[in-house]
Amino acid sequence: FGFGVKNLTDESFLPILIDRARHTYMRDKNHPSVIAWSVGNENPLTEICRETGRYMRDLDKTRPYCFPQTPSVLHTTVDSLSDDIELLDYHYPNVSDLKELATRLQGRSMMASEYAHALGLDFGNLENIYEEMRRYPCYSGGAVWMMFDQAMLRTSDKPVDKTQPTTYTWLTPNTYYDTNGNGGTDGVMYADRTPQTCYYELRKVFSPVKASDAFTVNGGTFRTTIHNRYDFLNLGTVKAVYKVMVNGKCIKETSLPLQCKARDSVNVSIPLPKISEHTYAYL
DSSP: OTTOGGGTTOGGGHHHHHHHHHHHHHHHTTOTTOOSEEOSSSOOOOHHHHHHHHHHHHHOSSSOEEOEEOHHHHHHHTTTSOTTOOEEEESSOOHHHHHHHHTTSTTOEEEEEEESOOOTTOOOSHHHHHHHHHHOTTEEEEEESOSBOOOEEEEOSSOOOTTSOOSSEEEETTEEEEOTTTTTOOOSBOTTSOBOHHHHHHHHHTOSEEEEEEEEEETTEEEEEEEEOOSSOOGGGSOOEEEEEETTEEEEEEEOOOOOOTTOEEEEEEEOOEEETTEEOBO
């Protein structure tokens, strides 16, 4: 009911919200992928919204309910939300918001059921936000908006002109996905599930094996730290290789044995071949 903002202070609309909540619950209660009930969407949090949330709690005590909120709404309500709301839901937080709210949550859990809007090929500040979510135990993660573009497959009588810019994704010279301008270009994949560049960026950020940004090169030895973000796997189960590059060409590729417990880190040292008297190759 996110588009009915003007009616959310009218008590006569409460039975309508309750009816919608009941039908949603009956439709989706047996889906194992449903982990929480989202009440509304980015709307002001009025009393009839709260009452609808309490109704969902009474219907299903096995899953939490939440109110998906924008920054302006959440900052004014987070301290007044009752303790029976087990899960707080914040849309599109930035790094400073996450740092501030972590001190105000007082042991409660928060997620972002929308963040890092993948509009077009853009991702905004994905990596920095993800790292802050990992840093604080109160954040239970989030969901990138969204998986794939929304589009209609259409046929054109006129073939695409490859010399001119186009706002569409063309499958053939005469067929394309109509995304209503950029209105449906929200996905990390195109409408036919072909990965976009931001798909690979997302995969990189979410990688369970991460090399530290800090490194040293001393006496021809490259030293850095590898972080194991797996919850259970030792890095000995992962095939690791490193490549030595000179002017864009690989001159050496070698396996890198790793042993590191889950959620731990290990320091690695890699010898770099000497190319000339004062020059070493780089990874």
